[in-house]
Amino acid sequence: MNIFFHEFKSYLKSAGIWSVAIFLIILIYFSAFNTIAVEAEDITRLMSSFPEELLIAFGMNNMNFGTLLGFFGAVFLFCQICLAIQASNYGFSMLSIEERELTADFLLPKPISRGKILTAKLLAAFLALTVTNLSVWVSSFFVINLVRDGRDYDTNALVMVLGTVVIFQLFFLAVGMVISLLMKRVRSVIPLSMALAFGMYILNIFGNMLGENTFEVISPFTQFDPNYIINNGSYNYPLAMISVSVILIAIPASYLLYQKRNVASAV
């Protein structure tokens, strides 16, 4: 329990900063909504005259900036980038920080098994991510209601989009953790987490530019594409299962790897 609280306390500040950042992103984007919406409504009408295949090729068939949720889909992508960086930051640093700061010498001789240490750390990181997750929920509803101006939106679809956040975070947390355990030594966390988060993001962009599903399906950005969920009213289950199974493999693998890890020490 001590480890859990200690860890959670060390995450609080960072989780708070990320939450505020995400709130600001949503707020700033939506404050431009009313300007864009007027213009976009004309465009939507115009675009419906184009052949469907062409729009699919652009990933534009499900883009509709004129509606609250259509716009939210675009904004949410930026939130996803932030969430991905935050979660992979936590994942990469969670266990490697003890070796980097030479505090593993202090932690590991304590009368607790490594499994328990990992559990406590994992739960603390997850709780910190949940704080940010909550902030995403609250900010989204708050800001959308602030700018809706009498427009209606489908609450159900919004809830479904926001519901993906938890899996999205767990994916980056678990993958980051497992990679940090596979590496012999993690010198600094940020380049790694940037590479993971942005790598997945760029894969998704390429996927959107021409809608053929190749290797971009491994990217959670593609699996939890907000536009898909908003337009279809359901998750893209086959793709979402990829993330879920990655999480289900990565976490037990981390326990195994951590049990056997040759932890670097000061002496």
Add this chain to the structure above:
Amino acid sequence: MRIYFRELKANFKSLLIYCGIVVFFVVVGFSKFSGYAENPEILQVLDAMPAAMLDSFNMNAFNLTTVVGFFGVMYAFMGLILGIAAVMWGSDIISKEERDKTVEFALTLPVKRSTLITAKTAAAFTNCLILALVTWGMNWVVAGNYNPDQEYYRFLTQGMTVLVLLQFIFLSIGVFLGSVMKQHKRAGSVAISILLGTYFLSVIAGLKEEWDFLKYLTPFKYFDPSLILHESRIEPVYLWISLGIIIVSLAGAYITYSRRDLYI
């Protein structure tokens, strides 16, 4: 000089990784381009898009169905990748000594602290140059499949020259942060927040007319690719701002690092 070569060697792996990312990015990007190439229908769709949206993706002013236009769109992403590399190298190259606890050793060498910074900055800048050259070469080679005209090569060369300037801005901001931040651990995360923050600003600046002034705050907006393409120049005011940022950051780095209380 020795520090310079030593740093080059130490950062070689990271350079290779970034080069790999760029190569991958260009190859995959151009393979996607083959779907756009000389497809007039796509042009029609693009014409119909809202200006604000195209602006935020930097897609207006370019004809996506030509190599030149496609490169113009990819340009923003390349700027982002090269910017990330520069700001990471800049902040890391100074702060890693304290992180890896090698600073005691480095500073007992008979060199001034300012010489150390010069050598390290030069090494990081060399890496930036190499990365930009690789990006330039990749775009040169891969685009060859699409028979680009002379204009493309001119645009490519000028565009990449400007990206080097962008890299240098972020590099000097990174070096500055590495020297100034009291907690060396923070340097990297602050550097990245600045990079991401300015990137978001550059996207936001295009959304609404009243927010146009934001473009002065983000280096990503300083070098408008369409201006480079059509008039082969950049706005002089941005050039001065860039030089200002570089000089202030580097001067700040030299001054603060020479009186820095090192964490040992």
